[in-house]
Amino acid sequence: MAKILPFSKVPGPRGLPVIGTLFEYLKKDGLKFNKMFEVYRQRALEYGNIFKERVGPMHHVVISCPVEYSKVINSEGKYPVRIQMLPIAHYRKLRGLDLGLVNAQGEEWYKTRTIVSKKMLKLSEVLRFSEEMGQVADDFVTRLDTATNSLGEVPGLEYELFKWTLESIGTFLFEERIGCLGDKPTPIAHSFLENVEGFFKTLQPLLFNVPVYRLWPTDTWIQFEQYADNIMSIGTFLVNKSLQESDFSSAFINYLANVCHMTTQEITGLVVDLLSAAVETTSAATLWSLYNLAKNPHVQENILQEINDVKVKNGGTITAEQRSKLPLVRAVVKETLRLYPITFATSRYLPEDIVLSGYNIPAGNHIQANLYGMYHDSSLFPKPESFLPERWMKTSDVQMDPIVKSTSQLVWGHGARMCIGRRIAEQEMHIVLSKIVEKFHLSYQHDDLEPVLSTMMVPDRPVKIKFTARQ
Numbered sequence: 001m002a003k004i005l006p007f008s009k010v011p012g013p014r015g016l017p018v019i020g021t022l023f024e025y026l027k028k029d030g031l032k033f034n035k036m037f038e039v040y041r042q043r044a045l046e047y048g049n050i051f052k053e054r055v056g057p058m059h060h061v062v063i064s065c066p067v068e069y070s071k072v073i074n075s076e077g078k079y080p081v082r083i084q085m086l087p088i089a090h091y092r093k094l095r096g097l098d099l100g101l102v103n104a105q106g107e108e109w110y111k112t113r114t115i116v117s118k119k120m121l122k123l124s125e126v127l128r129f130s131e132e133m134g135q136v137a138d139d140f141v142t143r144l145d146t147a148t149n150s151l152g153e154v155p156g157l158e159y160e161l162f163k164w165t166l167e168s169i170g171t172f173l174f175e176e177r178i179g180c181l182g183d184k185p186t187p188i189a190h191s192f193l194e195n196v197e198g199f200f201k202t203l204q205p206l207l208f209n210v211p212v213y214r215l216w217p218t219d220t221w222i223q224f225e226q227y228a229d230n231i232m233s234i235g236t237f238l239v240n241k242s243l244q245e246s247d248f249s250s251a252f253i254n255y256l257a258n259v260c261h262m263t264t265q266e267i268t269g270l271v272v273d274l275l276s277a278a279v280e281t282t283s284a285a286t287l288w289s290l291y292n293l294a295k296n297p298h299v300q301e302n303i304l305q306e307i308n309d310v311k312v313k314n315g316g317t318i319t320a321e322q323r324s325k326l327p328l329v330r331a332v333v334k335e336t337l338r339l340y341p342i343t344f345a346t347s348r349y350l351p352e353d354i355v356l357s358g359y360n361i362p363a364g365n366h367i368q369a370n371l372y373g374m375y376h377d378s379s380l381f382p383k384p385e386s387f388l389p390e391r392w393m394k395t396s397d398v399q400m401d402p403i404v405k406s407t408s409q410l411v412w413g414h415g416a417r418m419c420i421g422r423r424i425a426e427q428e429m430h431i432v433l434s435k436i437v438e439k440f441h442l443s444y445q446h447d448d449l450e451p452v453l454s455t456m457m458v459p460d461r462p463v464k465i466k467f468t469a470r471q
């Protein structure tokens with residue numbers, strides 16, 4: 001049997017006592033926090049499938065091999081622990097709120113998760129909203145049509161996608177239209193969007209820097225608190241409105257209040273968590289998908305063919321549910337998230353020691369999957385920099401190794417704590433992408449985009465896709 005090496009022998013950059021490699025990131029022309037995924041990829045090339053690094057207060061063990069990381073997945077236990085979003089947890093504690101689904105741990109997390117899973121992870125429950133999401137997607141397509149400039153581009157496409165996602169998740173949470181997609185968003189929609197944008201902008205520096213805001217309120221912290229307070233009051237308004245309209249209240253909020261007996265404050269905390277987790281993520285993934293489609297016109301043509309095939313079999317129509325199941329559209333989203341995994345590393349703290357790549361990793365270490373590194377590794381994904389959605393399709397000539405194939409799930413996390421909004425996000429994206437491709441020919445005539453981290457992985461500059469209406 002191979003000897004198990006101690007934790008101290010895990011390779012990695014040495015760094016300094018107490019602060020580790022922090023200086024490498026603070027130096028002018030040094031490593032960049034907003035390119036952390038590239039740092040991990042390079043470190044994996046230098047140190048191999050496992051490395052450890054301390055950056056300021058954070059210690060990480062980073063795994064770049066799917067087989068090794070599958071051991072982590074299998075050892076996460078009943079109450080998986082992910083790294084906390086510290087600024088959000090701190091804010092909630094200060095306001096006397098519970099930690100919410102994203103940050104709660106143990107029994108507290110499990111209780112809420114069990115309640116919410118019944119509505120959000122059940123396919124039939126999510127499919128119930130496909131038609132409404134289809135209508136939101138139609139309005140978004142109309143909005144794109146009116147928002148194009150003389151070059152056929154949509155200025156502020158990122159913000160338009162933000163509005164679409166909020167409107168779309170609103171159909172599930174409140175079963176009502178929030179009003180984001182008209183020429184002028186309603187005041188509540190406008191205020192929510194502005195505050196969510198500010199929330200994520202201020203969250204990013206708070207996440208990556210030493211958490212001095214816990215000792216005294218820095219300027220960024222004060223702004224962050226203000227955005228979070230505004231989001232909470234909008235959430236409270238929307239939830240109260242739903243609860244008061246007893247005959248018409250949303251099935252989801254009704255279920256939380258009347259079946260699960262959650263208090264209004266608990267429901268608001270949860271709804272705000274869901275809204276905040278839904279908007280940035282889904283809009284970023286859709287933006288990258290549109291970019292990939294714009295650069296690959298032949299994929300658009302194949303999607304049109306896919307849509308037409310369904311229509312031919314279906315008397316000339318296609319339902320939103322059928323759109324949500326189109327194999328090539330699904331593969332486009334998978335391949336997009338492989339190239340641009342908006343959450344570039346998924347992670348766990350394990351309850352027990354574990355052996356990874358021959359090293360003993362004591363319980364309580366922060367273990368991350370180097371998703372970006374794996375997804376761009378040519379030994380796992382041939383031609384890793386090419387956009388090849390067909391690699392995910394059953395009809396593909398090349399059969400992918402099952403463990404490598406399963407890594408596509410990791411962008412949603414894994415196990416009992418996997419993204420609870422996955423089904424909703426996928427449904428929304430599949431429907432809207434198929435509708436956009438049907439209405440427009442997309443093209444991209446500018447320099448290639450580079451990914452950077454702004455909490456999520458996003459393009460480094462405004463995305464100027466040309467939308468040409470099809471005849």
Ligand code: HEM
Nearest residue numbers: 277278281282285343411412413414417418419420421425
């Ligand atoms: C492209 C879209 C999205 C991506 C890639 C994404 C990705 C993720 C990832 C990686 C996690 C961590 C999972 C883990 O630790 O195993 C997560 C958690 C979570 N996501 Fe998403 N997400 C997306 C959309 C959404 C949407 C639409 C919602 C809400 C409707 C949502 C709500 C949440 C919540 C509440 C959690 C915490 C779950 C828990 O800890 O139990 N996400 N997401």
